[in-house]
Amino acid sequence: MFVDSAHYLQIYDVDLILSWTPREFKNFIKGAQLRTVDIYEQMAKQAMFNRYAQNAKKATEKKMFDAETARKRILNDSADWKESREPRIDLERYRKAQEAMKNYRPQ
Numbered sequence: 730m731f732v733d734s735a736h737y738l739q740i741y742d743v744d745l746i747l748s749w750t751p752r753e754f755k756n757f758i759k760g761a762q763l764r765t766v767d768i769y770e771q772m773a774k775q776a777m778f779n780r781y782a783q784n785a786k787k788a789t790e791k792k793m794f795d796a797e798t799a800r801k802r803i804l805n806d807s808a809d810w811k812e813s814r815e816p817r818i819d820l821e822r823y824r825k826a827q828e829a830m831k832n833y834r835p836q
Contacts (some may be wrong), residue, residue: 730754811818 734740737758749757780817790796802809 733758 731743731746734746734754734757738761740746744756778793782791785792
């Protein structure tokens with residue numbers, strides 16, 4: 730118990746550790762482990778951003794992540810702020826193609 734709290738939580742106060750219920754302790758440990766998973770996920774995303782930036786012909790910051798849009802979404806209480814980036818497809822071309830396909834009849 731003390732080793733886990735020192736390792737995962739970086740907490741060394743014995744009185745504090747013993748004041749937790751077993752359920753609280755288990756939840757603290759689980760939270761610390763989930764934080765580690767989040768760190769690994771961030772590292773994986775960073776690697777993908779680096780790969781994109783090195784291999785793209787015209788890499789821009791907005792194509793990877795648009796911070797200004799993310800800030801606006803956070804201030805508007807939007808839950809999808811993490812998806813803030815320029816769309817990968819040209820929506821106008823997509824809409825025109827969909828409109829053209831409506832009238833298409835295979836023969």
